[in-house]
């Protein structure tokens with residue numbers, strides 16, 4: 001009799017695992033999905049374009065983009081790397097493009113292209129799909145898994161959990177009877193709320209090469225920062241929210257950040273730049289001759305913050321004025337009063353503790369033939385296609401392991 005495999009969750013990880021498993025072994029695979037749709041997040045991902053993965057340079061480099069789980073992914077990329085994923089899709093007729101920042105999308109700019117290629121594979125391999133089946137209980141009997149879905153019961157040989165990120169600790173309750181170690185889930189990838197009208201009036205401005213630090217810690221990230229009508233967003237902020245996910249949750253999202261608007265430039269360089277501006281533009285208004293890096297609106301904002309009259313002449317600028325300006329350029333402090341999600345994109349930090357999983361297969365160390373893949377585990381990446389890559393890689397190592405056992 002063919003071995004029975006149940007995959008719980010028809011998201012990126014669950015669907016990809018089903019396909020990989022059926023490509024390598026002759027078993028009966030069923031996906032149990034609580035909603036009426038497969039691949040819901042793939043559909044809305046990347047603003048509807050689906051950022052499937054990211055440009056790959058090396059395992060070491062790529063894995064640096066995972067605040068949690070980088071070690072596991074680093075080693076598993078030799079089984080299924082981001083390049084393997086792009087080849088996999090291209091082999092199935094999906095044309096891909098790499099954008100300037102390294103993010104990879106289908107050429108169609110439409111997530112449906114990715115969904116169609118997966119659905120075609122599911123059909124080709126006769127993967128069974130049970131919609132509106134929410135797993136509510138797992139019981140282990142005679143080394144098999146008895147699965148309860150409200151009024152229905154299924155018994156299987158292998159169980160793959162791909163239920164995605166838990167929004168609340170309660171979402172992981174179903175796994176409690178299995179005595180697995182779990183890390184309470186907290187959100188990652190969010191933007192910072194700031195009640196500062198002078199700043200938020202600059203909405204729409206992106207400041208390049210900025211570094212942002214959480215005050216009182218050495219947690220720091222750099223990148224571009226976007227000023228929005230609620231505060232700050234952009235890659236520099238999102239990266240900091242991911243790396244600081246647990247700490248910022250402890251702070252209840254009320255904390256201070258210090259921004260160095262000059263990024264890598266040294267204070268000496270900026271003092272020189274200001275001195276040159278002063279010497280060369282003695283009769284010009286400060287408003288009209290600015291530090292090159294800044295857009296005009298931002299420059300005028302800085303002058304207000306530094307209490308420098310914008311119509312003052314450069315020659316009239318006092319040492320005190322210059323020092324205040326330099327202080328702000330390198331160390332502007334803002335009070336963060338909450339978080340908001342980034343275009344509703346967020347991932348969950350926390351989930352099934354990696355200590356309880358075999359890192360090469362994603363199988364539970366305590367319960368044979370039970371696997372956890374994708375975002376339900378305590379693995380998450382920054383934005384840019386890294387979260388889907390976790391789904392593709394963890395699904396593949398799990399599928400390979402089940403295949404090896406069955407074949």
Ligand SMILES: Cc1cc2nc3c(=O)[nH]c(=O)nc-3n(C[C@H](O)[C@H](O)[C@H](O)COP(=O)(O)OP(=O)(O)OC[C@H]3O[C@@H](n4cnc5c(N)ncnc54)[C@H](O)[C@@H]3O)c2cc1C
Nearest residue numbers: 009011012013034045046051135163164374375385387388
């Ligand atoms: C708006 C948005 C945009 C994103 N864009 C990107 C992007 O462009 N690139 C990127 O890399 N990442 C992106 N992400 C993150 C990415 O979508 C997730 O990391 C990824 O989908 C995780 O895959 P998964 O299969 O583990 O979980 P999910 O995709 O969340 O799938 C889990 C599935 O399990 C089902 N399920 C849950 N519990 C049960 C249960 N008890 N019984 C049965 N079924 C159950 C759910 O209904 C769901 O279908 C985005 C996230 C969001 C929210």
